[in-house]
Amino acid sequence: MDSKANPKVWEDRLSEMDEDVMVVGHLPHLSEFSGSLLCGDEDKEVVAFSMGGIVCLERNRDGHWSIQWRIIHK
Numbered sequence: 506m507d508s509k510a511n512p513k514v515w516e517d518r519l520s521e522m523d524e525d526v527m528v529v530g531h532l533p534h535l536s537e538f539s540g541s542l543l544c545g546d547e548d549k550e551v552v553a554f555s556m557g558g559i560v561c562l563e564r565n566r567d568g569h570w571s572i573q574w575r576i577i578h579k
Contacts, residue, residue, distance in 0.1 A: 510534045512541035520568070542570040555579070 515538055519526065528538070536554055537547040542562060544551055552560050557578030562570050 510537075512538045512547045516541060519564070543572070 512534075515528065519542075528535075530538070532554055536550055536552065539552045539554075539560065539562065540549040541547040543549075552572070552575070554560070555577050559576040561573040561575065563573045564570050
């Protein structure tokens with residue numbers, strides 16, 4: 506797997522950041538990334554992504570992630 510597509514690489518990068526960040530990508534990478542952040546399992550489809558959709562995740566003080574909002578393009 507290309508290191509840029511590896512969810513763990515991006516989790517580690519985000520854990521070092523304090524500012525808001527926008528991550529832009531494609532499927533299946535975004536699905537794997539959100540599964541990894543939200544439930545620790547990149548194979549779990551936590552977010553049903555659609556083409557042109559946007560999902561906002563937020564990390565709390567304990568380092569846990571949650572979905573804040575999402576926009577679906579139909």
